[in-house]
Amino acid sequence: MNEPRGGLPPLDLLSTFLEIYRSGSLSAAAQRLGVSQPAVTGQLARLEEQIGEPLFVRSHKGVTPTQRAAALASRVGVHVDGLREALRPSGAEPPLHGTVHVGGPAEVMTLRVLPVLAELTGRGVTVRVTHGLADDLLSQLADGRLDLVVSAVRPSRPGLLAAPLVDEEFVLVAPPALAHTVDAERLRAEPAAALAHLPLVAYAEELPVVRRYWRSEFGRRPANRVAMVVPDLRSVLAAVAAGTGISVLPRYIAAPALASGEVAQLHHPEVAPLNTLYLAVRRGAPADPAVTVLRDRLQQAARRWNTL
Template identity: 25%
Template sequence: MDNDISNFDLNLLKAFDALLDEQSVTAAAKRLNLTQPAVSGMLSRLRDHFDDQLFIRNQRGITPTKRAKELSLPIKQLLNDAKLMMQPVVFEPNQSTAQFRIAASDYAIKTVILPLIQLLRAQAPHIRIAVLDVEPDQIYAQLETGALDFALVTPEQTHESLYSQHLFEEHYICAVHQQHEFAQRHQLTLADFCTQPYVLVSQQGDAFQGIVDQLLATHGLQREVVLSLHSFLVLPELLASTDLFAIMPSRLIPQDAELKVLDIPLAIPTFHKCLVWHAHTHHHAPHQWLRQLIGSIYHDLAK
């Protein structure tokens, strides 16, 4: 008897199961779509492996031995488990309790996570989402180890080995309280642009210069930044209650905000937001479903 499974042909288990059910070599061969000599050969190999006759010939076919009867349930369970394992995974969102970890900035929380949660509450109310800070230098390692399932980043923050799905392109606008004296204008001149007090959002919250200031410098100009924040989320409320101006992504302006949007007299580059994930989750049904759901938010908006 050989106990090394690496030397065992698992197809022999299918032959065993057919012989057990049919109790006839001929009938088992027909069920397996094999010749009778082929099944007889498989039975011989089974006998060698289990060191037992397994099936004894009788007038009507074959009868299982005591050892064969002992093996019948484990082998049937093994074959059934293998069959289930080979079936496509059916993901039921409305019943799933899956948990996903997504790295997102405050901007991505507002523009992606918020509409995502609204969809999940309607389609998959038991799925849980954990939102973590974006650490650009750690994204690949976190996705590779499973510490993250997804990251919402710009293309510059991703890694060439990661899968990526483009979500949208964003542009900047200038916002100010709707009662400000400049709110009646559609566009500012560069001179007017530079004379106003600004709030600036930077990654650390302690910078008083950004890309806008770099562009102004090419014209020999500068503006006055009086407040630096690390988050965009408070900007609408701040602008609505002060005389400050802000250059901010257009999607952060609430529809009901008491703000006026002005055109910027500078060509500020747009940026792109994408969803990234690692290869080891690429074919996982729950991950596929969530990726499609996130993508649908912006596909529908683009129509």
């Protein structure tokens, strides 16, 4: 990766770059920043000159970030947001208005995102929350029915912009009674075979979470019998704790039951399997202060979460 010419770019150039990257439009970035579009264009040109390569591809639909832009946004976004927050004048924050439509998986929305949304409602915004699977939620975002989506998959639609939010760590859990039926030596040598007699509790018929873990850690699809399918990871945990079978869950969901001994971690990989959650918005959407504040607050909260 090329280093910027002449040292670190000024904060104002990086702030402008992030607004362009997040909105997908020079005009939307200008509106959000409260400056003219020529001023935004000029600051981008200065940054691209300092970086030494283009950061966006222009078209009649807006701008598309290059790989260099995506890498730069990932590296500096959190830091620039933090500096802007630190430099914000003291005193009460201004009120916000309107309605923000937010979508995401029920579990992470309930356990992590809702406290951030509550802060937004305290400033005068009405929030409408939609739970669902990533593909459907991203379709609603692209169609304008949602303003922001927490997505368990990286959006591939050309009309959407996404930034990594936080990583989920996954654990294989079992009720203690079933965990005791697994031969520890065979589990180390032939883990898939050692676990094959245990029934599964799944999130969906296609076993999306379990299948990914089996392929990542054991190099194959699970051959286990499926005892129960329940479309909520918190219910999956309850079924495992009740003795129905084993399953794979994000650690932030399983942690209380692991700590209390209701379930046991059945497998301990050298490197924990992760899945990245993304924060997605519509490219070129009008700059809505409430959506921008929510996006910024979620990114700040994710830094405190570290890994889920």
